[in-house]
Amino acid sequence: MLPKLPFKYIDVDDPGVSYGEFSLTREEVPLTPFKASLFTVGPGHRTPRDQHAVRECWLVVDGKGVLVYDGEELEIEKGNLLYFESEKPHFVQNRTEQDLIIFSTWWSV
Amino acid sequence: MLPKLPFKYIDVDDPGVSYGEFSLTREEVPLTPFKASLFTVGPGHRTPRDQHAVRECWLVVDGKGVLVYDGEELEIEKGNLLYFESEKPHFVQNRTEQDLIIFSTWWSV
Numbered sequence: 001m002l003p004k005l006p007f008k009y010i011d012v013d014d015p016g017v018s019y020g021e022f023s024l025t026r027e028e029v030p031l032t033p034f035k036a037s038l039f040t041v042g043p044g045h046r047t048p049r050d051q052h053a054v055r056e057c058w059l060v061v062d063g064k065g066v067l068v069y070d071g072e073e074l075e076i077e078k079g080n081l082l083y084f085e086s087e088k089p090h091f092v093q094n095r096t097e098q099d100l101i102i103f104s105t106w107w108s109v
Numbered sequence: 110m111l112p113k114l115p116f117k118y119i120d121v122d123d124p125g126v127s128y129g130e131f132s133l134t135r136e137e138v139p140l141t142p143f144k145a146s147l148f149t150v151g152p153g154h155r156t157p158r159d160q161h162a163v164r165e166c167w168l169v170v171d172g173k174g175v176l177v178y179d180g181e182e183l184e185i186e187k188g189n190l191l192y193f194e195s196e197k198p199h200f201v202q203n204r205t206e207q208d209l210i211i212f213s214t215w216w217s218v
Contacts, residue, residue, distance in 0.1 A: 005166075022190045032164070033143060034141075059212050076113070085112075105143075107141075
């Protein structure tokens, strides 16, 4: 069986943000120890504030942004990997003229 | 504590391939249920054939390639997510003029 996993865009209410989740199951068997999505934040836009029990990792796939994590600002760019502890609030701003693209994984502990 | 995880380039013998691993531990506490790396395959190059017990997921971060997975060829491109079952041989060729960049995660079952 070829290994490409499907990707499903989900409508979100946030202007300037597009969001897709990967289906990481095949025949109802969980294949991975995490869930995953790929999302884009357009120039001048930001994601909503997020806070949750699951832990999360982001890979910055393209562009630059300002991550606000637990009240602190951090400049992030293509190739950076970020780790969010459980219940730490976070969102990202795109202050540039270019799309910011992020691959997100999350999991329970 | 700010969440950026360090990234360490590792020398590989394969021409045209550069490879870096992320450190997903902090103070010796594992943070994630997977390991991760980011690697680049230059134009005209390929990765060595790989086969291992751990399961693996790739996100194609940039470019296009031809994945050879368990003897079958599959065209892959930016935004695709791939899943490799345990012990299935795999490698990727870059037949284009542009770098192919892949984010890899792997884990034991």
